[in-house]
Amino acid sequence: MSASALRLPETTLPPLLAPRTWLRVLMLLLLLSVVITAFSCTQCWGDWERLLITFIITFAYSTGLWLTNGFAVDWLNRYASWKENLTRRLVLTLLVSLGGSLLVIVAINAAYRIILMDATLASLVSKPEWNGYAFPLLITVICSLIMHSRSFLLSWREALVRNERLQKEMAQAEAETLRQQLDPHFLFNSLNALTSLVEEEPQLAVRFIRQLSQVYRYVLDARGREVIYLRDELEFAESFLFLQRIRYGEALQVTLPPLNSISPQAVVPPLSLQLLLENALKHNVATPSQPLQVSIELDEAGRHLRVRNSLRPRRVAPGECAGIGLPNLTGRYRHLTTEPVQIASGAEEFVVILPVLQLVNSE
CATH class of the missing domain: 3.30.565.10 (Histidine kinase-like ATPase, C-terminal domain)
Incomplete structure (x- = not known):
């Protein structure tokens, strides 16, 4: 005999941006930006101004993409659980992460070209400009896979722990019910x-x-x-x-x-x-x-x-x-x-x- 409400309560993961994690995340993003800048622009080492601009752009990309994918994970965990519909969650993950990341990349790239290179809005959508989005999107896919895989594993582990706890409580409840009967x-x-x-x-x-x-x-x-x-x-x-x-x-x-x-x-x-x-x-x-x-x-x-x-x-x-x-x-x-x-x-x-x-x- 089964009932419509026979389902486990939803698990709530810890807040994405807890105050204690801000400094740790900021240091990680700074370190990541330094490493990417150092290896992606070796010709900038002798030009401190260019190196600084590259670092700022890299840090903006890293922070924007991290926040976009991080909030996407947090939002999807609340409204599209891995446990309820795995396929739906996977499709939403790809759409939200890639769509949000593309908007961040376009926005940062547009700001850089308009402010520093005096580019026009029409030139930003020309075919040669889209080629510059491939590498950031590749990095996004890798980071997104890491973050969403972590979310899936945490959700799965939380479900296992909760299910084990509920089974223990149910066994104790059944034993007590039998005693009372x-x-x-x-x-x-x-x-x-x-x-x-x-x-x-x-x-x-x-x-x-x-x-x-x-x-x-x-x-x-x-x-x-x-x-x-x-x-x-x-x-x-x-x-x-x-x-x-x-x-x-x-x-x-x-x-x-x-x-x-x-x-x-x-x-x-x-x-x-x-x-x-x-x-x-x-x-x-x-x-x-x-x-x-x-x-x-x-x-x-x-x-x-x-x-x-x-x-x-x-x-x-x-x-x-x-x-x-x-x-x-x-x-x-x-x-x-x-x-x-x-x-x-x-x-x-x-x-x-x-x-x-x-x-x-x-x-």
Whole structure:
């Protein structure tokens, strides 16, 4: 089972021009300009004025081309990731880098000829002038390949590290979910409630046993799945709440959305609602005079499931709560979608908003 949001969050590479790198880059560009000037204009060594002009032009080319290709890498990393579409990124890289570099070369060459050689605009586009663009473009291609190859390798390494971290978090989340699924306290409380029902209300005891079997059947079916249909999750919540109502009676009041309002393609991580319902029961006082109010609502667009409960905190015994239920749920969602789980605690209620994912048609 796959969902439309089953994708890794985008990685964000470090800023291209961080303040600490400016001096280092400037020194590198100066050194590169000196080396190119020294080897490309050996006849200038005896003419300091010509040598200085050549150095200035070379430095202008180096700086302009570096900034153009550097910003191109930074921009493309944000809007055209290597991971999403390799071919599209490669084509955009060639167009943006070569196009931007050509503009820089033309601009610097035009400024040099107009300022120092009194050339006209018409002469700048004549055929002989274009021959002078070949060498700078060749250097551009080499520099562009180096910079974009570095960008690709950084993106690839970042994706590997993030994927490994997410797999580790998912394994930990699954282990914790399994532990919670087989919580002996839930079974112990259910058997205690069943014992009293067998003696006092045998027919209700039969229904209780059926609902308990459905709960554990759902737990077994959900094991190993990343997502499950929201309709199935709500039906499971009804069975789970039936068992809890036997224990709490009028002290627990829950409203659920109608199943016919749920999209057939809507999915959520399995046992999400059980975790939130258990948290509400575990952390709040519930009495017939002050019942615990729990509301599960689906927004009009069907994209978010809001679970809210009245807030009447009770003292939790040490060791009774490990405080890892919500981080577990958040970790599972982080593995499935970039949209976060929203958690808000006010003076009177506690609210958790879960993103509702949609299945992708495999056809």
